[in-house]
Amino acid sequence: QIMKVQAEPRVIPVVVHVLHNGTSIGVEANISDAQILSQIRVLNEDFRRKNADAIRTPAEFLPVAADANIEFVLAKQDPNGLPTNGIIRKQGPKTVYGPEDATIIGQTSQWNPEEYLNVWVVPLVSPYLGYATFPTSNLPGLNFAPSAAIRDGVTVDYLFFGTGAGTAANTNGRTATHEVGHWLNLRHIWGDATCGNDLVSDTPSHNAANYGCPSFPHYSTCSSTPVEMTMNYMDYTYDACMYMFTLDQKSRMQATFGSGGGRNSFAQP
Ligand code: ZN
Numbered sequence: 091q092i093m094k095v096q097a098e099p100r101v102i103p104v105v106v107h108v109l110h111n112g113t114s115i116g117v118e119a120n121i122s123d124a125q126i127l128s129q130i131r132v133l134n135e136d137f138r139r140k141n142a143d144a145i146r147t148p149a150e151f152l153p154v155a156a157d158a159n160i161e162f163v164l165a166k167q168d169p170n171g172l173p174t175n176g177i178i179r180k181q182g183p184k185t186v187y188g189p190e191d192a193t194i195i196g197q198t199s200q201w202n203p204e205e206y207l208n209v210w211v212v213p214l215v216s217p218y219l220g221y222a223t224f225p226t227s228n229l230p231g232l233n234f235a236p237s238a239a240i241r242d243g244v245t246v247d248y249l250f251f252g253t254g255a256g257t258a259a260n261t262n263g264r265t266a267t268h269e270v271g272h273w274l275n276l277r278h279i280w281g282d283a284t285c286g287n288d289l290v291s292d293t294p295s296h297n298a299a300n301y302g303c304p305s306f307p308h309y310s311t312c313s314s315t316p317v318e319m320t321m322n323y324m325d326y327t328y329d330a331c332m333y334m335f336t337l338d339q340k341s342r343m344q345a346t347f348g349s350g351g352g353r354n355s356f357a358q359p
């Protein structure tokens with residue numbers, strides 16, 4: 091065993107399954123390679139705190155703002171060891187999907203979820219932008235279907251995947267950042283309850299989800315009335331108004347790679 095002085099970034103192989111409605115590449119849900127690459131870029135910026143808007147972090151949150159030290163790369167080898175660009179395109183079984191379709195989506199296209207982060211890009215029914223599975227199935231109080239291997243991964247509506255051409259206005263790729271946070275065991279910052287517990291000690295208590303772009307400081311009315319961290323990726327604010335994870339969120343995500351952790355299969359030698 092080699093002792094490492096500084097931890098190497100955790101590198102997660104990603105396969106993007108584009109489930110479209112028979113259009114050609116770049117049209118409607120059959121999004122372009124460029125749009126997919128823009129999403130991978132955003133994930134790498136956000137999980138390494140290389141996002142340009144990190145400079146907007148309020149001074150009082152700077153001490154806990156974290157480089158999560160996780161990187162993402164489109165898979166270069168498929169499950170058979172053959173070269174791939176990490177992008178699968180298939181005409182899907184439905185024209186539009188909801189969270190209840192996660193099993194159908196996984197059955198249509200999935201690679202071993204212990205080796206790849208499966209990302210499905212589909213047309214989602216409003217109001218859903220995306221959803222994800224947690225690394226374990228026994229977390230209480232969550233509004234998500236329990237994890238099962240066939241559903242394990244992250245699903246994002248094609249209009250909210252990546253940034254730039256092909257995406258909805260003001261979409262900066264943060265839907266996937268938020269959903270990958272769930273995939274790595276992060277809960278919503280408000281703990282899915284009034285003044286709920288997100289199991290992260292350096293995030294303040296939030297009354298509830300925040301939407302839009304709250305002005306700073308936005309005070310919680312929870313115990314000790316902290317300033318809410320509305321710019322955390324695990325809130326529900328606009329993409330342009332979220333730009334940080336915290337150190338304890340990083341610890342919670344990194345713990346999934348440890349012995350007994352739900353993403354231990356992604357641990358590297
Ligand atoms: Zn969420």
Ligand code: CA
Nearest residue numbers: 290291293294
């Ligand atoms: Ca907290």
